Amino acid sequence: MRIGLLGCGTVGQAVVRTLIGGGATIERASGHRLEVGPILVRDPTKLRPGVDPALITTDPARVLDDPSVSIVVEVMGGLDPTLGYLQTAIARGASVVTANKQLLSRYGPELLTAAQEAGAELRFEASACAAIPVIKVLRESLLAAEITAVTGIVNGTTNFILTEMSRGGLSYEEALARAQELGYAEADPSEDVGGADAAAKMAILSSIAFHSRVRIDDVPYEGIDRLQAEDLGHALALGFVVKLLGVARLMNGSASVRVYPALVPRGHRLAAIDGPDNAVLLESRATREIMLVGPGAGGDETASAVVADILSILGTHQGSFLHNALADAGRAIAPPGSVSSAFYLRMAVADRPGVLARIASAFADEELSIRTVVQSGSGDEARLVLILHNGPEERMEQALARMRALDDVRGDPVMLRVLGSGEGGVRR
């Protein structure tokens, strides 16, 4: 199965790396060996680490017209000549995977119809919310759920800026400059901060959710570029955070899709989505609320969705499906004791001098260090509550055995793991 690429920039290079790195697993699960290339670019002389220069071409026909290329991956962006390229590939029966939200939100219905007529597949998971598999969930898992609302934080740049303004007290200009510095905003951020990027994604998501044809021109949008830090301050004082929301509702059978900055109650699930992350809340009577959260941009993140689409196309070939049972990589099981986490510990202790020092030294003997300690009560009620820094579980077990042997400790200490830094990590 040959995969041709249109474009080999941030996303394209990550797609090539992922396909090559995951080739063996893909072959075991799908029965197809994937071959990558040819790859269309504008400038063949650019450095593209991990990409075989022999696969690079500047001739679109090598990707579009070669019958041995069964799947065309479009990661070049733009409308022209991209639309024509995709129409050419689809017309000869090639399946297409695209990450191009501008194109999909304008010409999605025409491209889907053309693909249907040609017996080809058109997939576009990466066009909305990059790594989050929201389109697959809507198209497959929730196909019959009758989704009535999609509410999303679908632009990571603006969410990062708003988080910085709320948390760090930065002005809009300062927060934008910081986003640019960290690579979360482009040099020309107008598509993001003006709301057009979110509107394109909401057009795509609502089309799938409501089984309808919503185009970007049907989505009125406002951005965050006119928001004042002062209003974010007032919102916070009143118990709200400000988010740029995509809001799609089915109202008496009609689709209403809009993008605007809105106050979100601090207890709402979407209020907790900070920084460059995206989140989509899907509502239906049957499933109530389902929220998907994750990175909404980035080369590897977007490539993950592109490769998922390729796999989904492989799964439709010859009525086949992915044989996950055959995808056994033969991994060893990590012994539980080698897993690291931070720990919470509560214990009843004797109320006498030096208790804390003896306990701390028992932890130190196991190379575990204390992050926080709270001592409360006296006499029979004396308690110690500790949070320990990240450490391997087997060390913690040994430390607990030492605790139980100490005269100072009464009864069995209560130990819980703390979610956070290093949790789940395996000691090397």
Ligand SMILES: NC(=O)c1ccc[n+]([C@@H]2O[C@H](COP(=O)([O-])OP(=O)(O)OC[C@H]3O[C@@H](n4cnc5c(N)ncnc54)[C@H](OP(=O)(O)O)[C@@H]3O)[C@@H](O)[C@H]2O)c1
């Ligand atoms: N980056 C992300 O985080 C992200 C997230 C979601 C979706 N996307 C979408 O993914 C697509 C690609 O984004 P990207 O960030 O990878 O862009 P990029 O880094 O600018 O790469 C674009 C690639 O396409 C090639 N190209 C552009 N116009 C061409 C033309 N007319 N003919 C031949 N080749 C052409 C470029 O060739 P040269 O290398 O020769 O310049 C380059 O290899 C876009 O639709 C974008 O909206 C990106």
